[in-house]
Amino acid sequence: MKILLVGASGTIGKTIDAELSKRHEIIRAGRNSGDIRVDISEATSIEQMYQQAGKVDAVVCAAGNAYFGPFDQIREEDWYIGIRSKMMGQINLVMLGRDYVQDGGSFTLTTGILAEDPIRQGAALSMVNGAVNAFVRAAAIELAKGQRINVVSSGMVEDAVEKYGPYFPGHYPIPMWKVVSGYVRSVEGAGTGQVIRIYE
Numbered sequence: 001m002k003i004l005l006v007g008a009s010g011t012i013g014k015t016i017d018a019e020l021s022k023r024h025e026i027i028r029a030g031r032n033s034g035d036i037r038v039d040i041s042e043a044t045s046i047e048q049m050y051q052q053a054g055k056v057d058a059v060v061c062a063a064g065n066a067y068f069g070p071f072d073q074i075r076e077e078d079w080y081i082g083i084r085s086k087m088m089g090q091i092n093l094v095m096l097g098r099d100y101v102q103d104g105g106s107f108t109l110t111t112g113i114l115a116e117d118p119i120r121q122g123a124a125l126s127m128v129n130g131a132v133n134a135f136v137r138a139a140a141i142e143l144a145k146g147q148r149i150n151v152v153s154s155g156m157v158e159d160a161v162e163k164y165g166p167y168f169p170g171h172y173p174i175p176m177w178k179v180v181s182g183y184v185r186s187v188e189g190a191g192t193g194q195v196i197r198i199y200e
């Protein structure tokens with residue numbers, strides 16, 4: 001398969017890359033690195049990425065961020081960071097990518113455990129994760145041409161423990177091979193409309 005991987009240089013993205021590139025051709029995209037530069041918070045940038053990539057069999061996104069900080073200090077514009085990036089960025093990857101994904105191809109998005117198990121300071125991440133999970137379930141029933149869509153929602157991954165560990169008291173670090181298995185299941189399997197939870 002030819003797979004467009006957005007966020008290929010990231011903690012999760014590079015592990016997906018290492019696994020999927022064993023069996024597939026990977027086109028790597030990122031804001032500051034990769035074969036194609038893209039800022040998913042800009043629809044025009046996504047259009048340009050697809051024009052450069054051409055037809056692909058699968059799109060995988062392991063990119064997108066949101067505001068992180070104390071709840072009582074979040075301003076309206078802070079909520080919009082995640083809405084533009086992790087939420088609309090991923091929604092636009094699907095809406096603008098449908099004509100570039102082959103019939104029977106797939107989209108795989110990324111959310112996370114905070115949709116269901118919030119932590120302090122993570123309200124904006126919880127919000128967009130929940131929205132993207134709902135989008136995926138809804139999009140699956142209307143996507144045409146046999147295209148599939150799933151989202152991988154993992155807990156804090158083991159390679160990010162140093163960075164995020166103190167914010168996730170009592171959470172288990174998720175082994176990278178388990179996280180990656182969610183993406184493999186979505187891309188190479190047959191399921192659609194699934195929130196693939198990797199929480200243990």
Ligand SMILES: NC(=O)c1ccc[n+]([C@@H]2O[C@H](COP(=O)([O-])OP(=O)(O)OC[C@H]3O[C@@H](n4cnc5c(N)ncnc54)[C@H](OP(=O)(O)O)[C@@H]3O)[C@@H](O)[C@H]2O)c1
Nearest residue numbers: 007009010011012030031032033039040063112156157160
């Ligand atoms: N780390 C965890 O424990 C964890 C757990 C569950 C879910 N998640 C979610 O998984 C996703 C990836 O997390 P991560 O820890 O792997 O992040 P990361 O290490 O910061 O990597 C993010 C990747 O996405 C790219 N990127 C960031 N913003 C972008 C944008 N606006 N447009 C295009 N590319 C962009 C980056 O490219 P450049 O470096 O070139 O900018 C990089 O390749 C995030 O949505 C995160 O919330 C993470």
